[in-house]
Amino acid sequence: MERPRVASRVAGFKGEAPMDVIAEHVQLPQPRLAACWEAIRVAPGVRERLLSQAVLALTVRRKLPFEVAPIHGLIVLFGPPGTGKTTLARGLANEIAKALTPPGATLVAVDPHALASVAPGQTQKEITRLFQQTLPDLAASGPVIVLLDEVDTLVVDRQRLSLESNPIDVHRATDAALLGLDRLCQSQPNVLLLATTNFPQALDRALLSRADLIEEIGLPDVEARTQIIAEMLQHLARHWPALEGLKQEIKFLAAASEGVDGRRLRKTFIAAIASSLETARDPNRVKSTHIIAALQGLRRDLQAEHEERRRLEALLSHELHPRSG
Ligand SMILES: Nc1ncnc2c1ncn2[C@@H]1O[C@H](COP(=O)(O)OP(=O)(O)O)[C@@H](O)[C@H]1O
Numbered sequence: 001m002e003r004p005r006v007a008s009r010v011a012g013f014k015g016e017a018p019m020d021v022i023a024e025h026v027q028l029p030q031p032r033l034a035a036c037w038e039a040i041r042v043a044p045g046v047r048e049r050l051l052s053q054a055v056l057a058l059t060v061r062r063k064l065p066f067e068v069a070p071i072h073g074l075i076v077l078f079g080p081p082g083t084g085k086t087t088l089a090r091g092l093a094n095e096i097a098k099a100l101t102p103p104g105a106t107l108v109a110v111d112p113h114a115l116a117s118v119a120p121g122q123t124q125k126e127i128t129r130l131f132q133q134t135l136p137d138l139a140a141s142g143p144v145i146v147l148l149d150e151v152d153t154l155v156v157d158r159q160r161l162s163l164e165s166n167p168i169d170v171h172r173a174t175d176a177a178l179l180g181l182d183r184l185c186q187s188q189p190n191v192l193l194l195a196t197t198n199f200p201q202a203l204d205r206a207l208l209s210r211a212d213l214i215e216e217i218g219l220p221d222v223e224a225r226t227q228i229i230a231e232m233l234q235h236l237a238r239h240w241p242a243l244e245g246l247k248q249e250i251k252f253l254a255a256a257s258e259g260v261d262g263r264r265l266r267k268t269f270i271a272a273i274a275s276s277l278e279t280a281r282d283p284n285r286v287k288s289t290h291i292i293a294a295l296q297g298l299r300r301d302l303q304a305e306h307e308e309r310r311r312l313e314a315l316l317s318h319e320l321h322p323r324s325g
């Protein structure tokens with residue numbers, strides 16, 4: 001069956017875009033993305049490294065032949081889920097657009113889940129077209145920043161799908177994606193790829209070796225957690241002033257949330273409010289004991305998730321490096 005197409009969604013290139021594959025296509029800078037850059041607490045130096053590498057890739061790279069300066073225009077952010085990689089990558093794209101002369105870039109968010117799972121047989125063609133036509137066409141009119149969020153999905157899904165009906169198609173599609181990415185990196189100095197992954201070990205080694213910068217975005221340290229908690233309380237206290245009192249417990253809460261990622265840490269406060277009808281009706285009644293109880297609930301989930309993650313990592317290393325496993 002022919003998949004529907006959306007020529008109108010992606011202006012500025014010839015032909016039609018693969019519908020599900022491009023999740024977003026916007027002109028940068030965008031005020032709504034500026035907040036993303038500021039929201040994520042990362043180790044000192046990370047922001048500056050990312051931004052300078054990205055700007056270099058879109059400026060210096062254009063002036064020097066690839067043989068002289070083999071810059072691929074690929075930045076990889078890796079780390080556990082919920083550590084702010086997607087948000088930071090989106091914010092980074094916006095900062096890059098602001099830093100270029102003249103300012104401006106196109107952000108194209110590719111959905112690797114869609115790449116890996118749509119219509120077998122058709123997928124390979126779609127992928128080839130995305131990397132060999134759509135993105136180069138867009139790049140002809142200015143810098144293009146391509147966000148490949150959860151790029152490991154290509155391989156993770158390949159593994160999952162290979163147990164199902166169309167292994168050849170799926171493998172071909174993945175190979176096409178990896179090859180397309182590689183070619184794009186080498187031939188399009190106007191394109192910068194920002195890839196995020198929760199499983200760097202699942203990524204194609206050849207691709208990873210082409211990255212100009214691989215930045216680990218780890219779990220927030222005590223300093224980062226303190227800032228996240230302070231910011232959460234500040235927001236909440238605007239509506240429920242009694243929560244102002246919890247600010248005295250920030251240090252304690254930051255210590256108690258060791259090992260918790262940024263997304264979950266923020267959600268802990270929501271879970272604490274939702275922990276009883278009384279607090280849900282009036283969040284002013286939330287005490288630090290509610291937050292600690294929510295953190296304890298979280299620890300049980302985290303434990304289960306770590307086990308699932310280890311299982312998946314073991315599977316992946318077996319799938320990718322069967323001889324060493
Ligand atoms: N280091 C952090 N500092 C502040 N907020 C964070 C941090 N990490 C995660 N968050 C919160 O979690 C949300 C989701 O993070 P996300 O970018 O989806 O993480 P990932 O892509 O690593 O799974 C962010 O929008 C932010 O609110």
Ligand SMILES: [Mg+2]
Nearest residue numbers: 085086149196
């Ligand atoms: Mg993400």
